[in-house]
Amino acid sequence: MTEDKDKKDVKKTEKAVEKHGSPWVDNLLMPALAVFTGLVVGGIIVIISDDTAIEAWRHFFSAPGTALKASWDAVITAYSALFGGALGNPKTIIAGFQTYFSTGDTTALLKSIYPFTESLVLATPYIFAGLAVALGFRCGLFNIGAEGQFFMGALGSAYIGYSITGLPWFIHLPLALLGGAAAGAIWGAIPGYLKARFGAHEVVNTIMMNWIAFRLSDWLLTGPMKASGFRPVTPSVEATAELPRFFPDPLRFNWGFPLALLFAFLVYWFLFKTTLGFEIRAVGANPDAAKYSGMSVVRNFVLVMTLSGALAGLAGSAQVLGTDHWVGQGFSAGYGFDSIALALLGKSHPLGVVLAALLFGILRGGATNMQSVARIPIDLISVIQGMVIIFIAAPDIIRWLYRLRIGRTEQTVLTRGWGK
């Protein structure tokens, strides 16, 4: 064999791998295409809801160019407002840096990076909650209870944050985080135990636990945990329990984000570098096989649900200690529910979860600007997120749409049958 042919062969194999079940295709290309398609569908909705564009389409035959231009303009306006509002304007950021380096004045710089930092602030609870759901998926458990665990975590952290005074920050802050994690862990452990001990399906029980959490927080906020005054909110947490912010107001970027990244790494290490993590994945892949290899399925179910609850609880902690500093009735915009979608999009891999969380943070962060500048209701973001999930959950649509001939790689088992 000549060297040339050798190379060719290698190339061929590489190509074949790429086409038939390369993990990269499945893990990166498919989610990317799903997001892209979601944005396209969102764009179509923008066009349909734009009066100018619709008016132009009525006269498509007499002036086809106008119709296309009007549609294009509508979509461009919407998405440039969305992404501009989420990432900031590169020109103003550069100008901000220039002013800072020449005069030392930070005002312009801080103003220019505000949009991007806000997106990171929004991504923080998404990372934690996404990790929680992803960890469950790895063990074949569907934790729909992240929303409830999020609430409990927030309330736990808030309580420790405001009720204890006089501690130095290096004790108070970890304690408050721990309180949130513990509250979430309890909320996750209960369905985990019920599943392991009695075979009660975790989907049903985590949903039930959500309702208990919502009503419990309604009661706590109007009763035992209510601040004085008439507003149904908790008191503000002590400064010693706050996750420190990097910049002065109104920038809310805080230590919660690096902490979330740290936890993403920890979850990765735990899942892929430890024996326990291997057991969890084995149980997720095939509980019967795991059982016959001497692993305790029951123990792993409880363990994973507890850890998952703790992570979702930390999402609430990060939100209350880093961003809000108090808990009111509209505390969550559905971070826990969105995180299910996010874990699916991230293929239940910590890195994927971080990337998906950044995307969700950007979408939510830019939505304010889009709503104001392009006057498109914030609900469009939910539509795009929903579309992305449909395309992720039904990958065949994407395969068909883009004519991908890829062999299906092994799929992560998301959840098992009833009572198993």
Added chain:
Amino acid sequence: MKKLYTLMAVVLLASMILTACGGTPAPTTAPETPAPATAVPPTAVPPTETPKFKVGEVTDLGGVDDKSFNASAWQGVTDAISQLGVDGKYLESKDQSDYAKNIQQFLDEKSDLIITVGFLLGVDTATAAKAHPDQKFAIVDYTYPDCYPGAEEGKTCGSSTDLPNVRGLAFQTDQAAFLAGYAAAGMTKTGKVGTFGGLPIPTVTIFMKGFEAGVKYYNQKHGTSVAVLGWDTAKNDGLFTNNFSSTDDGRKFAESLMQEGADIIMPVAGPVGLGSAAVCKETGKCWIIGVDTDWYVSAPEYKEVVLTSVMKKINVAVFNTIKDAQDGTFTGGTKTYTIADGGVDMAPFHDFDSQVSSDLKTELDAAKAALIDGSLTVDGVLSGK
């Protein structure tokens, strides 16, 4: 290639349908520059000079279509758009971290007037107002100073002093509720009327207080003993759903009030009350007194059970504030709307009009006049005159 054809076919089909719907084709000179989409209809008030006066509304979690105070405030803004020629837009808040973010967005856009809705935005509005003393704000249903003993300014309360650049819009709703209570006492057949609230906060309990006072005043005049269920001012205690969202709770609370004998119910909990109206419509055993808007108009599906409504005209207050800001007569501090200026009022009886005796109507008119001239007060009636 095949996909391209499919796409083209869809585009063609869509355009044909749309063209067909269009009917007579308009002149082909389709506007290149987006013509004034927000065209100002000619009205008595001449449109302002460019640039337009910019108004931004930040809603609370209910969103702009909550059929309650967010919607009512937005109605005020849209009225200002059409009658004053201002440029108005809104930002919806999805969770509490959005309040500050949305206010910041309007600050960055240099809006001329920022309107925030509801007590949940009380702290963030004051914080932003203090940081930007030249920016005009208005807040619906909230007033400053709002700090109480032990509260921390900027955290648990907004401001310990009056803010010169914020107008707090308050409503003397107890006066309108007084009339509704009086009417309910005159209309009840069981001798019991009921009420319940969303949360025990002043803007809710003021309705219930007025309602109770109205019933009490009727009893004093007629020697009757109509009872109020669900609120007791003396004990400062009543029935509360603890939320403003569950229509299911609205059903349950109405059912339990009915079981205790109430046949007229005033739910003071936004959309929760629609659940109560549904129960009344299904059983035919109770009537509803609407709140905030005239429910006969805003919830017409229940018009056969809506006796009347306690109207709180947030839209009028918002519109007036925008007008003042545009005219340069904006002032900060608290502006309270009363029955005297029409900012609060009882809605007409509509379909029930024929069932209300002319005596009762006369008495209601007299009570309204007395409330306006100050010879009758809600607190006076409650404290036993």
